[in-house]
Every structure is written in C-alpha cells, then in structure tokens.
Amino acid sequence: MVNSWNSLRKQFKHHFFRRSLFLILSITCLPLMIASLGVYFIGTEQIEKTVMRSHQSEVQLTVQRMDDFFSHLEKMIIQWAFHTEFGSDLRILADEYNYEYIRKVFNSLLLIKGVSPIVKQVFLYEHTAGVLLSEDGGLEKLYGGEQEQYAKWLNGNQSAVWALSDRWVCQQNCTDIAFIYKLSSDTNEPHALLVTVLDQERVASLIGSNSMSGLSYIVDKQGGVIQSGGSLEANQDNDTYWTQLALDNWVGKSGLIAEPSVLRKNEENYSFINFSFPRPGGEWNFVSVVPMKDLLSPVIFLAKFIFIISLIAWLVMVILAVLASNRLYQPIHSIWKLVTTDKKVGEQNSSIDVIAQIRASWNQLYEHSTFLQESVNNNRAFMRNSFLLQLLQGNFYMFNEVELREKMTNLDWEVDTHQYTIIIIQLTGISSRANQYSEKDIQLFTFAAANIAEESCKQKVDQIEVVNFQNLSLAILIVEKIEDKRHNHEEMQAYQKNSSKQLTYQLTNDLHQLLQLDVTAVLSRTVENISLLPQVFAEANRRLNYREASGGNQVLIVQESFNNHDIVLSYPFSTENKLLQAIYAMDNILATRLLEQFCDELISSNGKQFLFHQGIQQLLGNLRYGFLKGGFDPYRLHADADLYEQLSTLKDTPDIVSWFTKHIIAPFIKELQGTKSHIEQSVKEQIASIITYVESNYADTSLSLELCADQIMVSPLTLSRLFKKTTGYNFVDYVTRFRLEKSKELLQNSRHSIQEIAVLSGYQATYFNRIFKKYEGVTPGQYRQFSQQ
DSSP states (O other), rough: OOHHHHHHHHHHHHHHHHHHHHHHHHHHHHHHHHHHIIIIIIIIIHHHHHHHHHHHHHHHHHHHHHHHHHHHHHHHHHHTTTGGGGGGGGGGGOOOHHHHHHHHHHHHHHHHHOOOEEEEEEEEEEEETEEEEEEEEEEOOOOOOOOOHHHHHHHOOOOOOEEEOOOHSSSSOOEEEEEEEEEOOOOOEEEEEEEEOHHHHHHHHHHHSSSSSSSEEOOOOOOOOOEEEEOOOOOOSSSHOOOOOHHHHHHHOOOSSOOOEEEEEEEEEEEEEEEEEEEEEEEEEEEEEEEEEHHHHHHHHHHHHHHHHHHHHHHHHHHHHHHTTTTTTHHHHHHHHHOOOOOHHHOOOOOOOOHHHHHHHHHHHHHHHHHHHHHHHHHHHHHHHHHHHHHHHTHHHHHHHHHHHHHHHHHHOOOTTTEEEEEEEEOOHHHHHEEEEEEEHHHHHHHHHHHHHHHHTTTTOOOOEEEEOOSEEEEEEEEOOOTTTTHHHHHHHHHHHHHHHHHHHHHHHHHHHHOSSSSEEOOOBBBOOOOGGGHHHHHHHHHHHTSSSTTTTTTEEESOOOOOOTTTOOHHHHHHHHHHHHHTTTHHHHHHHHHHHHHHHHHHHBBBBBHHHHHHHHHHHHHHHHHHHTTHHHHTTTTOHHHHHHHTTOOOHHHHHHHHHIIIIHHHHHHHTTHHHHHHHHHHHHHHHHHHHHHSSSOOOOOOOOHHHHHHOOOOHHHHHHHHHHHSSSSHHHHHHHHHHHHHHHHHHHHOOOHHHHHHTTTTTTHHHHHHHHHHSHHHHHHHHHHHO
C-alpha cells in the first residue's frame, strides 16, 4: 500500500511538472518571437543613432585632445625659441666657427626634440650665415636654390606656421608635419627658422586613437590630406576609396562639429562627421568616417536567429515537457548531495527532508557571508586610506565628480553638501634628536604622528582621514558639512576658515610637544568638489617649499597672500671656493666644517626652504664641475646614482652635511689619495706653468700669490708650500729676484729712467729703490754708473 502511494505521488509530481513546463515553454516562446521582430525593426534604427552619437562624442574628444596636444607643443617650442642660444648670437655663425656655441645650440635642439616622443627631428636654419643645423646632419652650408624655400618661409607674414615637410626640410622623401617658427634678433627682424618635424606614424596613431573602427583625416581648406589615421576592413585594396568618400562629403562643411550624417555608398551605410580647428598657417579640418555594417549585421542576424529558435522551441516543447519532468528534481538532488554530510544515510533513507537540509546549509552560507562582510568592514579603513592616497596623487583623473562621490559614498563617507580641506604635516629635526637613526625610526615617528593627528582632529571634526606617506610627512583630509547657505555666506566662510586655522595651530603644538620634533603645517584652501582635491593638494605641497629652512614650528596658509618677488637668492661663493680647496687639500675635517658653514650662510641669507635646496643643488653641481675641471671624472664615481634625486629628499641640514660627506667629499678625497703620484706630477706641471706665468707677467703690479693660486685652483698656502718644495724658493722671493734681474738688464742695456724701469719691473719708484738696495747693496742709479764704467 505504501509503495503504491509513493508511486502515485511520484507520477502526480511528474505530471504536474510536465504541465507546468509545457505552460512555461509556451509563455517563453511567444515573447522571444515578439522580441526578435522588435530587435529587427527597432534595434537597427536605435543602434544607428547610438553609433552616430558615440561617433560624434569620440570625434569631439579626439579633436579636443589633438588641439590641446598641438597647442601645448606649439607653446613649448615657442618658449624654447626665446632661449638665449637662439638670439642674435646666431649671426656669429656667418663670421666664425664657434665650437662651444654650436655645441650649446645642438644641445638645445636635442632638448627640444625630447619635449615630446612625437617629435621626430628639429632643425635650425640661420639665413645670414646660410647654414642648416640639425642633430643628425650637423652644420651644413646651403647655397643658391637650397636657401629659396627657407627664405620663402622667413619672409612670410606669419611668425609660426604648420606645413607638410618635404625634401627641403627633412633631407629625405617624407610627408611629415612640420611646425616652423621664426627667430628674431634684437631688431625684431627674423633671421632664422626653428623647424620641428613630427613623426608621421605617431601623429597617425594620435588621430586614429579611438574605440570605433574607421578612417580619420586631417585636411586643409583646399581638401589636401595632411595626415590620416585608423583602419577599415573592406573589399577595397587600399585607402583611396575611403579618402575620396571622406573628401567628397567634406567639401563645403567647416566650422563647429557638424551633425553626424549617414552616407550610403555601395549599398552600405557610413557615419560621417567633420570638425575644424585653427592652427598657425591655416585652418585644419578633422574628417572621420565609420562603417555601420559591422555593428548592424550581428543585430539582424541575432533577430533572425531568435525567431527561428523560438519556432523550433515551440515545436519541441511537448517532447521537452515529457523528457524534462522526469529529471526536474535532479538539480535539487544534486544540491542536496553537496550539502549533506552523510550521503549514504541520505540515499538509504527516503524520508529525509531535502529542502530542510538545503535551508540549513543556506543559513550556514549566510553566516559565512556575514563573517566575510565583517572582514571587509574591518579592512574598510585601509581601503579608504588607499583610495584617498590615489585621489590626492591625481590617479583618478578619468573619473568625474559624480563617480568620485559615488566611490567615496561606497567607502562610508558622507559627501553630500560637504566641503573639503587638506592639512599637510612635515616633521623635521629628527637628525638633531638622534645622531643615528634608521628608516624604521622614520616610519615609527610618522606612524606616531598619524595617530596623534587622527585623535586630535576627531575631537573637533566628524570626518577626517589621515594619509601616512612614511617619510615624516602626512596629509589630513577634513570633510565638513556646509552650513545653511541662507545665512551670511562671507561670515560662514570666515568662521570655517578660522576654525580650520585654529585646528592647524593646535595640531602643530600637539605634535611638537609629544614628538619633540619641528612641525611644519600647511592649510589648503577649502573646496566643495572632490575632483579639485588633487589640485588643492599640489598647491599645498608647493606652499610647503616656502617654509623657513632654519627650522622651528611653522604654519603656512595657502590663501594668505605671499610676495615672492622680494626673495633674492644669495649664494656664498667664497665659502664654496674654500670648500673646494679643502677637498683638493684632502682635509676631510676642514671640508666638513666649511660645508656646515656654507649651509648656515645659505639659510641666514635666503631663509626659504626651496631657495636653500636650490643653493645646495647648485653647490653639488659646482663641486662636480670643479672635480671635472681638475681632471677627475665625477660621473665615474657616481655612475649608478641619481645624486640630485637623493639630495632633494633631505630636509635637515645635518642630513645634508652627512650626505655630502659620504657621497661627495669622502669618495673624491679617496680618489685623490689613490692617485697621489699622478697629483705630484700634476703639481710639478702646475708649478712650471706658474713660473712661466710669472716670467711673462712680472711687470704686472697685480701679480700675487693669491692670483696664481686661483690659476690652478688651490689655496695660497698650498701654492706657497708646493712652490717652495719644487723650486727651493718661496714664491715672493722668486718673483722679487726675477724682477730685479730684469731691472738690472734694463739698467745696463737701456736708456729708460729709473722710474720707467721700476714700472717695467712691476714696482713703484720709491719701493723699487728700497728693494733694489736691500738685495744688491746699492741704489739703481749707482748700479747703472758702475755697470757703465
């Protein structure tokens, strides 16, 4: 009886699901047929409109990007055109071959070429000299007809023009785009041309860099193709057909973006649009053609396919109902097998409630999901911090304001009707607190500062986020609710500004008292747009450079006026010269003391941090130049190190002194000690050159030990010691004896007066008589009488 009941129950279930499946399939097939017809008649039209709208948007973005790029490139080249190497000094090429000046011009051309990877070649034509300078062709003299095309551009009305380069520009068959700019002298008359040739392939990639397949062209007003880009898969063998299609429909269309139109050629539809934008030398037009065949064909095929499939499904639904009803419970059984812990017991016992077991398993999965969600919430602080770091660094430039607000909302920020302020904290003075500290100590101090800042700000602000840069600096984002704008707007702004300023001063004092370090805080301006935060952060960072290099707690307000025209860079040249001499004398202690003196003088004269760093970097360059001038290769000593990058990361004077001692002074002194024999030989040669200089300039009254010491870049004391060691005489005695010998020759062999002989010997008359008698025992007049007798 029980078996019969179970069999009947199973059959009932099977028939029930068979009827249900039949009804479901019937209902399902009818919408599919209706949908296929709708897709066929309505979808194609909508896709065409969507393609044209997308085409219009992409063309507008492409043209804007090209206009921005070309405008930026023009500004950069025009700025370079005002470089001192491109001034009236170019005319000297007509009179002489100045190697040093030509080398500077070549270096400037190479720097201009490095402005953008799209720049292929840079040339300079000087009309007075009739020469062409380039980084690959060198200095080339042009004659006759070779100068005609250059003269044509030079005598034109426009100071800058874009043109297609030909053989007269790039020295080979090519069709690259060239930007030509006139260079004027002090008389404002153009005398040279600066020609910048762009790489054709890179320009083509810039034109064709969009997501839609097709062809794009830049044409001039006469319809001439300046540049093309993109690609089309078609039956034509080349791009001639597509070019002609674009040009035929471009004629007569210029100005702003035209409404996209559908062209029909060879029984196929194409989306066409053009846009004009001005350039020096004439107006350019951007023309774009996109085929619709590839986009519409899948839709038509899909509509037909859905319709056929729905008919087939309608015909076989009865068979499916019969066959599927027997297997309808198979997925549930499979799920039950996955969730049950004892499969053998479940297979033997048919009274087990499978649904109940699945429900219990679902509850377990829900609990596990809840646990994972809590884990995500626990890590949300890290996610918020990472997001803010990327935002401040400008890595989210591709997102608009709405998208940024949505992302911050997902990270549990309240952003509606809120405003944003950034406080940058910079810690200094750690080197004076501990003689030796490691990178780990820096991270610990920064971590402690971040915690202190967070706790201090949370007491006064509801929403804050601290970004730890792990280098004794951090940024604090303050999110405050905007007060009711029905109140006085100016009073509200003043109140919020004073509140932020008070918070900044309080935070500075707290950090200084707890960490015993100097604290510099920068308070940014307040904005209401999240997309402006990278710009606000950059402004605050720039203001941080104006901190006083002498140290101490400082608070800088971005919105407060600051006159940087009164800042003058005062450079201690005398101390630098003494430092270089101490290094050459291999006196490490003296060099370190002079370096500390140099830093102190630089801080006391300039004050601002950025001027101090400029002076320090100038010192680095001058020392390396002095080493190079002394016959040593500084680049070999630091081949794999970016010294300027390392130096820019240092903030405290003791750190800078330690860095210079370790990376500059000590390696060079070691190099000097390793080449002592070479130096001794060099000293002999230098002393010989000093003797030659003395014998040639003994009549010069300004001849002195200091002057000669500067000639070989050593201290006067060092020169005196080396001169005595090499010649056996001290410097002054040698000069005196040589002058007296020359004066005795003049007394014996000339009719000059005693006063004239004194001047010719480098003395004044009164002192000459006294020194002559001291060394010779007689006066110059008595010596002349004795020699004549």
